[in-house]
Amino acid sequence: MTCNALRAGFVALASFLSLALATPAHAQSGARATVTLAPYELDDMDTFDGVTPWLTWENGMTGPMQASSSARIWGSASDAYDTRRFHFILSPHTTVYLVAFADLATLGPDPRASAEMMSMLAGADFGSHDEAWVWEGDSRQHRLVNVLTNEGATALQGWVDIVATSNTWGAAVPAVPEPATSAMLLGGAALLMVAGRRRRF
Numbered sequence: 001m002t003c004n005a006l007r008a009g010f011v012a013l014a015s016f017l018s019l020a021l022a023t024p025a026h027a028q029s030g031a032r033a034t035v036t037l038a039p040y041e042l043d044d045m046d047t048f049d050g051v052t053p054w055l056t057w058e059n060g061m062t063g064p065m066q067a068s069s070s071a072r073i074w075g076s077a078s079d080a081y082d083t084r085r086f087h088f089i090l091s092p093h094t095t096v097y098l099v100a101f102a103d104l105a106t107l108g109p110d111p112r113a114s115a116e117m118m119s120m121l122a123g124a125d126f127g128s129h130d131e132a133w134v135w136e137g138d139s140r141q142h143r144l145v146n147v148l149t150n151e152g153a154t155a156l157q158g159w160v161d162i163v164a165t166s167n168t169w170g171a172a173v174p175a176v177p178e179p180a181t182s183a184m185l186l187g188g189a190a191l192l193m194v195a196g197r198r199r200r201f
Contacts, residue, residue, distance in 0.1 A: 029108030031166035035115045035144070036068040037086075038099040045149065046093035053094040058087040071164035073111075079167035087159045090121065090150045098146040098160050102132045105139040111168035117144040119160035124148075 042053035056062050071080040090096055102115030112135040120127030132142035150156045 029106075029111045029168040030072075030074040031080075031106045031111035031113040031168050032070075032072045032104070033113040033115050033164035033166050034068060034070040034103045035117065035162040035164050036101050036103075037065045037160075037162060038101055038143075039064040040099060041097040042091075043095040043097070044093065045095055045151070049093055049153075051092055051094075054091045055094075055096055056089045067162070069162040069164045071113075071166045073166040073168055079165070081163075081165050083161055083163040085159055085161045087157065089155050089157055090148065091155055092150055092153050095147065095149040098128075098148070100144040100162055102140075102142045102144055102164075104132060104134045104142070106134055106137055106168075108168065109136050111135065111166070114163075114165045115142065115144065116163040116165075117146050117160065118163070119146040119148055119158060121148050121150060121156045121158040123156065 040055060042055060044051075044053045054062060057065055065086055067084060067086065069082045069084045071082045073080040098117065098119055100115075100117045104113040104115060106113050112133060114131060114133035116129070116131040118127060118129045128146035128148055130144040130146060132140065132144065134140045146160065148158060
């Protein structure tokens with residue numbers, strides 16, 4: 001093997017190595033959003049009406065509602081969405097603090113995860129809304145709160161929505177080359193160097 005041939009071989013191998021090590025791997029992006037209802041709080045707005053504040057869910061429960069909404073996506077060019085609605089009845093002259101906990105996480109430069117809680121009483125002109133979101137590899141836990149007040153002398157129906165949304169566009173994420181690939185390439189370079197030295201001496 002001549003010196004020129006060895007030199008050409010080294011140049012070709014170096015070019016291949018630089019391309020192989022510099023090319024980013026196309027890792028998948030991902031996002032996860034979970035919203036879980038937590039125990040609510042009641043506040044008596046009229047302590048002289050003789051009514052103890054209460055809230056009853058549509059299924060007859062009077063305590064905390066054990067429910068959650070979850071949206072998880074892993075892949076490319078897609079999204080996930082999940083929403084759940086719960087109806088309730090609220091006692092007169094009562095303020096309710098509806099609480100939910102959001103657990104949000106993303107992987108990669110583009111995904112987005114969000115959580116929302118919305119609620120309203122029957123006959124009201126507007127309701128209550130709270131939201132949280134993360135993107136680009138961040139994660140976050142957040143407390144969502146909605147506040148509704150029944151100012152009337154009769155019980156009112158109402159509803160609360162918990163919404164989880166995740167989306168991703170499958171962005172390419174630079175990754176470290178596989179160890180086996182790097183080892184083979186470096187091993188080939190070493191063999192060529194040894195062969196060149198033997199030819200020379």
